Amino acid sequence: MKTVAVSSGLLLGATLLAGCTATAPSKVRVDMAESGLPNCQSFEWLPTEQQPATLTEQRVKSEVMSQLKEKxxxxxxxxxxxxVTYALDIHERPANKPGVGVGVGGGSGGVGGGIGVTLPIGKRSEQAGTFTIDIVDTAxxxxxxxxxxxxxxxxxxxxxDETREIVARVLEEYPDREPK
Structure with missing residues (x-):
C-alpha cells in the first residue's frame, strides 16, 4: 500500500480553488407597502386558482400556516x-457545465502537474425558480x-423538505406578532 504525502500549500490551494466555485445561498428579497404592515392577528389562505389545489399548494399552505402560528x-x-398566497415560477436549467481543473503534485523526489477538462454528457438538468409569499390586507x-x-x-x-425550507427562509423575514 502506497502512502501519498500532500503538502499543506497544495491542500490550502485546493481548498481555496474549491471555495471559489461554491455559490452562496440566495437571499430573501422583501418588499413592503409604504403604509407598513397592517395589524394582522389572523390569516386565511387565498387560493391561487379556481382549480383543485395541487400537491405543492397543499404543502405550501400547510407549511405557511404552521410557520405563522409559530410566530x-x-x-x-x-x-x-x-x-396569504404564493407564487412559484419554476424553469429548467442545465446542471452540467464544462469545467477545467489544474493540479500540481509531488512525491518520491519528483514534481508533476496536470490539466483536466470535463465535458457534460447527457441531458441532466435541475429545476430552479422563484418562490414568493404575498400578504394581502383584507380590509x-x-x-x-x-x-x-x-x-x-x-x-x-x-x-x-424543500417546501419546508423555502417557506421557513422566506417567513423568517416576516415579523413575529406582538402580543396585545
Whole structure:
C-alpha cells in the first residue's frame, strides 16, 4: 500500500480553488407597502386558482400556516385580518457545465502537474425558480408584504423538505406578532 504525502500549500490551494466555485445561498428579497404592515392577528389562505389545489399548494399552505402560528398568528377559517398566497415560477436549467481543473503534485523526489477538462454528457438538468409569499390586507384588499427567494429543486415540484425550507427562509423575514 502506497502512502501519498500532500503538502499543506497544495491542500490550502485546493481548498481555496474549491471555495471559489461554491455559490452562496440566495437571499430573501422583501418588499413592503409604504403604509407598513397592517395589524394582522389572523390569516386565511387565498387560493391561487379556481382549480383543485395541487400537491405543492397543499404543502405550501400547510407549511405557511404552521410557520405563522409559530410566530404568534392565528389561522382564520373565514374573514382573517390578512390573506396569504404564493407564487412559484419554476424553469429548467442545465446542471452540467464544462469545467477545467489544474493540479500540481509531488512525491518520491519528483514534481508533476496536470490539466483536466470535463465535458457534460447527457441531458441532466435541475429545476430552479422563484418562490414568493404575498400578504394581502383584507380590509384594504391590497398587498402589503412580499417575500421571495430563488431556489433549486430536485424535481419539477418542490418536495416536502424543500417546501419546508423555502417557506421557513422566506417567513423568517416576516415579523413575529406582538402580543396585545
Amino acid at each position: 404568534g398568528y392565528a389561522q382564520a377559517a373565514e374573514k382573517g385580518d390578512c390573506r 384594504k384588499n391590497a398587498q402589503v408584504w412580499s417575500g421571495s427567494l430563488d431556489a433549486s429543486f430536485l424535481k419539477s415540484e418542490p418536495n416536502e
